[in-house]
Amino acid sequence: QQQVKQSPQSLIVQKGGISIINCAYENTAFDYFPWYQQFPGKGPALLIAIRPDVSEKKEGRFTISFNKSAKQFSLHIMDSQPGDSATYFCAALAFNFGNEKLTFGTGTRLTIIP
Amino acid sequence: DTGVSQDPRHKITKRGQNVTFRCDPISEHNRLYWYRQTLGQGPEFLTYFQNEAQLEKSRLLSDRFSAERPKGSFSTLEIQRTEQGDSAMYLCASIYRGGNTIYFGEGSWLTVV
Numbered sequence: 001q002q003q004v005k006q007s008p009q010s011l012i013v014q015k016g017g018i019s020i021i022n023c024a025y026e027n028t029a030f031d032y033f034p035w036y037q038q039f040p041g042k043g044p045a046l047l048i049a050i051r052p053d054v055s056e057k058k059e060g061r062f063t064i065s066f067n068k069s070a071k072q073f074s075l076h077i078m079d080s081q082p083g084d085s086a087t088y089f090c091a092a093l094a095f096n097f098g099n100e101k102l103t104f105g106t107g108t109r110l111t112i113i114p
Numbered sequence: 115d116t117g118v119s120q121d122p123r124h125k126i127t128k129r130g131q132n133v134t135f136r137c138d139p140i141s142e143h144n145r146l147y148w149y150r151q152t153l154g155q156g157p158e159f160l161t162y163f164q165n166e167a168q169l170e171k172s173r174l175l176s177d178r179f180s181a182e183r184p185k186g187s188f189s190t191l192e193i194q195r196t197e198q199g200d201s202a203m204y205l206c207a208s209i210y211r212g213g214n215t216i217y218f219g220e221g222s223w224l225t226v227v
Binding site for chain 1: 158162223
């Protein structure tokens with residue numbers, strides 16, 4: 001059962017543009033939503049994360065938007081740069097229900113072109 | 115910076131052989147996770163430990179897989195009688211109790227030929 005659905009599978013954005021990746025979840029017990037960035041041959045690295053008590057979190061060029069009622073959250077990368085080219089994974093975790101393991105989406109391969 | 119350390123980084127083995135991967139979590143992180151990732155897919159949960167206790171195992175973890183964390187510090191993941199379908203990257207991650215961030219290692223790539 002795919003508990004976290006991610007789209008699109010791949011995304012090409014021009015340098016300086018906005019990259020948007022979307023995720024939807026099913027389990028209402030999830031209470032922590034991180035985004036991980038992964039470069040080829042490397043492990044996932046935490047990019048930014050949000051708790052469901054806020055609707056938006058911004059860190060530099062990266063913003064998470066969270067819609068609790070729709071059970072959706074998205075990653076926005078402003079002023080996208082070639083160095084942002086990587087695979088991005090959304091994930092979810094239920095800290096408060098003792099189910100402290102990350103469930104990942106299927107990933108989005110982002111390519112930033114000059 | 116002492117992040118999550120995994121060894122070996124790459125392993126090529128013949129089908130039917132046994133392999134063992136080691137993970138050293140970040141110091142004082144009492145929860146340790148193993149995930150498996152195949153090309154083009156997100157990491158899939160295999161098992162996790164709190165200190166030395168193995169709390170949960172995924173259905174993905176067949177009888178050929180065994181994980182240990184004998185003293186609540188480093189962990190090992192052993193795969194017996196490897197099959198070609200075991201080819202993947204095996205990721206280790208850790209977090210301290212009460213923390214928010216799960217940190218991943220660089221992974222151990224397994225190729226079964």
